[in-house]
Amino acid sequence: MKLLTAAQTREADAFTIKEEGITSTDLMERAAKAFTCWFENKFQPTEEVHIFCGPGNNGGDGLVAARLLHERNYHVKLYLVGDLANASDDFKVNQERLPQDLKPQFIQQETEIPQLQQKTCVIDALFGTGLNRPVIGLYAQVISILNDSGACITSVDMPSGLYTDSQTPDEGAIIKAAYTISFELPKLAFLLPQHEQYVGKWHVVKIGLSQQFISEVETGLYFITQQDAQHLVKPRKKFSHKGLYGHALLLCGGFGKMGAAVLAARACLRGGVGLLTIQAPQVGYTVLQTAVPEAMTLTDKNRKHLSELPNEITKFDVIGTGPGLGTERVTKTAIGQLLATAQQPLVIDADAINIIAGSEKLKAQLPKNKVILTPHPKEFERLVGKVKNDYDRLQHLREFCAEYQCYVTLKGSHTAIGTPEGKVYFNTTGNSGMATGGTGDVLTGIITALVGQQYTLEEACLLGVYVHGLSADLALHTVGAISMTASDVIDHLPKAFLHLSQPMP
Secondary structure (H helix, E strand, C coil): CECCCHHHHHHHHHHHHHHHCCCHHHHHHHHHHHHHHHHHHHCCCCCEEEEEECCCHHHHHHHHHHHHHHHCCCEEEEEEECCCCCCCHHHHHHHHCCCCCCCCEEECCHHHCCCCCCCCEEEEECCCCCCCCCCCHHHHHHHHHHHHCCCEEEEECCCCCCCCCCCCCCCCCCCCCCEEEEECCCCHHHHCHHHHHHHCEEEEECCCCCHHHHHHCCCCEEECCHHHHHHHCCCCCCCCCHHHHCEEEEECCCCCCHHHHHHHHHHHHHCCCCEEEEEECHHHHHHHHHHCCCCEEEECCCCCCCCCCCCCHHHCCEEEECCCCCCCHHHHHHHHHHHHHCCCCEEECHHHHHHHHCCHHHHHCCCCCCEEECCCHHHHHHHHCCCCCHHHHHHHHHHHHHHHCCEEEECCCCCEEECCCCCEEECCCCCHHHCCCCHHHHHHHHHHHHHHCCCCHHHHHHHHHHHHHHHHHHHHHHHCCCCCCHHHHHHCHHHHHHHHHCCCC
8 A cells, every 4th residue: 555745645635625526624524523533432521632723724623623522522622722814724614613612722822831631631733744844932832741741642644743754853843642643544754663752553544535546646655454465475276286385595593593593494484485495504403403394404514604505506496594694704705605696586684684784795796686685774774874864764775775676674663675666665564572583583584485485576575574573463462562582473474374365354
């Protein structure tokens, strides 16, 4: 599903209004009703609701919500902030529609800002997606007092003060919402780690924007839904055999780090690969033969470190490398040989990324359109250099993928997948329980398995990160976030694939 910029969202609004023959006020009413419906399901009428509206259309949404909640017997206190002389036309229409017994209070100076009790229920409708300058002055004072009050803040469409799809200036004040209710689609800002304290938990409510416009508009930003993932899964035929689902090679493990190889191997097998061979240092032979009996094991001539490639490397359909590898000189040489000679697709993670990041020569040897890199943010910075913020990181992601014609799954809460064409996909599964050692090795195994089964590199990335996060979401119900381990994620992979194989309700 697509992510739209703030400008494209405004275009979608205008297109919908023209397509349906309605007014902008009608669309505002529809959006505010969708917001109110969510709010009613979350908060009870016994709670006092304080609604803060700015003079634009986001404030107009707040006015409609105030009227609707008042009609539903909520105790609403309404505050109109700032100079309303230049208020939007839709704001003015909905101000006129307020019932006589819902009298707004006007805030035009700091002394008029109310002092709220802790845990007070607040709706933030000061500024929406149209904001293009930092919030200062009276509005900043209101935001500061709301943030400091300890109130439970729900933002309409966007937390006020936060830019939708570009870096917010440091000097601007930003609401710290507990909940953000977005209209029709998520916003890019919701998916970036630096905004967690402002966005809180976000939810999307449908307001009926034109599906024709959304389907036709060009964007390089997407997020992966369950439906997307289900469409990618390839069902198995009755007369299947192991030779149809790929022979994968994992170059993994080192002294003291054989666990990483075990995790990647187990995940690769659970990911559906037909055959799996692991090449590891001699010290890992007994470990692998015992822990992963379904896989074949080759031993390196080196006892502690990977130092060579298998003799018959051409028989493998895909090669995954990195987990537990180490960065010894002999291993660097082996990775260089791999990049120079391998004809198969490569899935590169962990220390293999670190080795490549330390050499411009090795980066230049990355085979075009045959590589998936799976770094965490620090490993990614080793590849591209220091980044200023999450928007800068996304720009580096696009540029790196375009320059080296590769795919990158930049791991995080919403893993971002970059493609050679400049597209970026954001994952929507996973949870904080995955913040533990070994989960990245699991992802390497899953993606390697999918590439081996003839998924395209893009499909393997999209389905791999989705099912990886979905497995963790299923594990969350069993073990919780604090106690979750990488093995728990592997153990729930079967349920994740089963979940995707079932039709959506």
